[in-house]
Amino acid sequence: MAKPRTAYTCTECGGRSSKWQGQCPHCSAWNTLVETVAVPVATRFRTVTGAVADVRTLASVETRAEPRSPTGLEEFDRVLGGGLVPGAVILLGGDPGIGKSTLLLQAMAAIGAARRALYVTGEESPEQIAMRAQRLGLVNAPVELLAEVQLEAIIGAIRTRQPEVVVIDSIQTMYTEALESAPGSVAQVRECAAQLTRLAKQSAITVILVGHVTKEGAIAGPRVLEHIVDTVLYFEGDTHSSFRLVRAIKNRFGAANELGVFAMTERGLKGVANPSALFLSQHAAAVPGSCILATMEGSRPLLVEVQALVDALQGGLARRLAVGLDPQRLALLLAVLHRHGGVETAAFDVFVNAVGGVRISEPAADLAVLASINSSMKNSALNDKSIVFGEVGLAGEIRPVQRGQERLREAAKLGFRRAIIPVGNRPKQAIEGMEIVAVGRIGEALERLRG
Numbered sequence: 001m002a003k004p005r006t007a008y009t010c011t012e013c014g015g016r017s018s019k020w021q022g023q024c025p026h027c028s029a030w031n032t033l034v035e036t037v038a039v040p041v042a043t044r045f046r047t048v049t050g051a052v053a054d055v056r057t058l059a060s061v062e063t064r065a066e067p068r069s070p071t072g073l074e075e076f077d078r079v080l081g082g083g084l085v086p087g088a089v090i091l092l093g094g095d096p097g098i099g100k101s102t103l104l105l106q107a108m109a110a111i112g113a114a115r116r117a118l119y120v121t122g123e124e125s126p127e128q129i130a131m132r133a134q135r136l137g138l139v140n141a142p143v144e145l146l147a148e149v150q151l152e153a154i155i156g157a158i159r160t161r162q163p164e165v166v167v168i169d170s171i172q173t174m175y176t177e178a179l180e181s182a183p184g185s186v187a188q189v190r191e192c193a194a195q196l197t198r199l200a201k202q203s204a205i206t207v208i209l210v211g212h213v214t215k216e217g218a219i220a221g222p223r224v225l226e227h228i229v230d231t232v233l234y235f236e237g238d239t240h241s242s243f244r245l246v247r248a249i250k251n252r253f254g255a256a257n258e259l260g261v262f263a264m265t266e267r268g269l270k271g272v273a274n275p276s277a278l279f280l281s282q283h284a285a286a287v288p289g290s291c292i293l294a295t296m297e298g299s300r301p302l303l304v305e306v307q308a309l310v311d312a313l314q315g316g317l318a319r320r321l322a323v324g325l326d327p328q329r330l331a332l333l334l335a336v337l338h339r340h341g342g343v344e345t346a347a348f349d350v351f352v353n354a355v356g357g358v359r360i361s362e363p364a365a366d367l368a369v370l371a372s373i374n375s376s377m378k379n380s381a382l383n384d385k386s387i388v389f390g391e392v393g394l395a396g397e398i399r400p401v402q403r404g405q406e407r408l409r410e411a412a413k414l415g416f417r418r419a420i421i422p423v424g425n426r427p428k429q430a431i432e433g434m435e436i437v438a439v440g441r442i443g444e445a446l447e448r449l450r451g
């Protein structure tokens with residue numbers, strides 16, 4: 001078979017060039033040309049969605065309920081939106097050694113009982129996988145293994161074995177003969193993923209791609225894969241703690257921002273069914289600089305301890321450091337605290353931390369961050385049976401956040417008795433055992449927090 005011709009395509013403007021150049025001849029961007037297969041557009045993309053390309057009205061398209069097959073790992077199913085969908089392509093990204101292969105081997109072993117599952121490994125030998133399976137107690141799991149890195153051979157195996165679920169571990173090790181670039185390059189990763197996606201859509205196979213996270217935190221270069229696939233999951237967690245979080249960043253078949261919580265044990269990943277109290281540290285008595293935040297992770301309320309340390313400046317520039325929280329937002333909040341709360345931090349180093357390695361990106365954490373900073377600064381502890389949430393605006397107002405009720409109910413369930421929340425989140429009905437303190441402005445909030 002004649003080798004397909006290759007060309008170079010600009011990742012910025014999509015323009016093509018027959019040879020590699022440092023600068024795109026179309027949009028003049030630098031270092032954006034990547035190798036691609038020069039097949040006619042018509043054959044290349046015709047069947048990506050698996051649909052016949054004729055124009056129809058929306059109402060005439062027959063829909064069917066997406067049949068979902070649960071993987072048997074409850075926390076994994078939660079992030080997937082209920083289970084695996086035929087034809088879906090899922091990307092699982094994460095830091096090295098976080099547990100991607102472990103999770104997928106466990107999931108495949110559970111799925112394998114009901115449907116044919118194929119695990120393609122490009123990184124580890126079958127012996128290594130078997131050793132892991134032994135440790136996890138899955139030696140007799142009905143999973144088919146294929147140690148292969150060449151895409152054409154893998155696709156051939158998929159066509160003959162006809163599995164319903166395929167794991168590719170990892171997409172960075174795969175290469176297609178159609179391109180000359182090295183495995184792991186943007187061109188190879190993109191082309192391999194595109195071909196596997198086409199196969200998934202055509203044959204209604206669920207494909208799970210493992211992707212390594214690059215230095216910059218993106219999966220395989222500048223987000224090349226996230227657009228191609230249906231679902232993007234990130235595996236995160238602190239390597240120093242045994243807890244692992246799987247987060248859905250994008251999901252065409254379910255809610256994004258869902259969170260699955262696991263504990264890494266010698267026998268593999270175990271789902272943590274009730275994680276809301278996981279990120280609270282145990283203090284014998286209330287300590288200054290600590291505030292309990294009721295946050296939402298997807299559809300799930302989570303209580304997290306936010307800690308702050310405000311320390312007199314030891315010469316040089318004042319340091320502002322945020323771990324697990326947005327550092328930009330910290331600077332903004334300190335300015336609001338100064339202007340509207342009358343608390344000056346210019347002569348202090350400020351450190352804030354979300355306990356337990358969680359990452360909180362929602363603005364509902366604002367009030368808790370300010371409360372813990374103020375508490376550390378004044379060296380006075382907050383009531384340890386209180387929880388806090390609320391967004392802080394630049395004008396010093398406390399703005400309501402979504403799903404206030406759920407946050408309050410979860411806190412009440414875990415024994416918290418007092419909640420300092422935005423006026424806009426005041427619940428219509430009283431929550432049993434919970435005193436609600438609704439605040440409208442930052443000054444008022446700091447005042448009431450002391451009580």
Ligand SMILES: Nc1ncnc2c1ncn2[C@@H]1O[C@H](COP(=O)(O)OP(=O)(O)OP(=O)(O)O)[C@@H](O)[C@H]1O
Nearest residue numbers: 094095096097098099100101102103264265266267
């Ligand atoms: N005996 C053990 N007891 C407890 N945990 C273990 C044990 N062996 C391995 N682990 C855990 O499994 C992790 C490795 O898991 P795994 O190989 O699935 O990660 P990965 O994300 O696939 O890594 P890579 O990026 O290298 O492919 C280790 O970092 C460790 O936390």
Ligand SMILES: [Mg+2]
Nearest residue numbers: 100101123169
């Ligand atoms: Mg691995």
